[in-house]
Amino acid sequence: MSQEVVAKRYADALFDIGQEKSKLDTFQEEMKTLRKVTLENRSLESVLGHPRIPADRKKELVTSSFKGFSEEVLHTLHLLIDRHRTDIIVPLADRFLEKVHIHQGVQEATVYSVRELTEDEKQRLSRTFAPKVGKDSLIIDNRVDPDLLGGVRIRIGNRIFDGSVRGKLDQMERELLSANNRG
Template sequence: MSQSIIAKRYADALFQLGKEKSKLEQFESELQILRDVYRSNKEINTFLKHPRFSIEQKKKLVGDSFQSFSVEIVNTLKLIVERHREDIIVDMIDDYIEMLNDAKGIANADVYSVRELSEAEKQRISETFAPKVGKQSLNLTNIVDPSILGGLRLRVGNRIFDGSVSGKLRRIERQLVSANNR
């Protein structure tokens, strides 16, 4: 079974548990902290994967390191360690956050622009495009890309809204080429 399917299953189980216990937001904030720790501290991953340390030592490290977290999160981590699936932790967290955002009507989107956008501009873009993709709001990641020349390009999932100058020039070029071929 692929790692991504396994990560989704753990994320789904945590999501259902969070819903039952009304802890969805608490789980999200704890998982975001865990993701930051896991990405910034490579030694924890090395320790958790090392064959010389027993499962009990690894579970103790998880319990001691994340004792301020909810019992459900700590037990999930211990279960992941017990089953030697340390590689799925970041994917599981990403899947959980995606499920939570989907439940809230929020989508992640990349907006490409020539310069860094202000918060007000991001808010207007979110308000304009969220209804077009059937969401209540968008979490925007601004990517500065001078090659678009001007305007914006927005990517939400597999949908792209291209209002960039370079995109318009490409469309004009295609029209001219197709008109010459007739």
């Protein structure tokens, strides 16, 4: 079975438990942390996947590393260890967070700007662009890109809204080139 299918099943089960026990917010924070730690520490993934390290030692490592995590999330991690599926931790976290965002009516967006945006600017962008993608609000990840010259470029899922000076200059160049090719 593919990694994505298995990750989806675990994420769906954890989401259902979170809803049932009113712990979605807790699980969401824990899954964000788990995802970040796993991506930033590739050695953790190799230790958890190592065939010569006993499952009990791996479980002890997970329990001590993620002290304070909910019993349900730790239990899920222990199941992944027992079933030799620790390779799906990141896809599981991604799928879980995606389900929570859908449930909450939010979506992540990457906003590229020449300078760091203020909270007020982020909120205005969220109010403006969330309805364009059918969401209530956006979780904005602001990235500074001095090549834009001015304005912003927003990526929401697979859609890009380009209001940057660089984007407008590129568009003008394409239009001029196509006009020259026709005439």
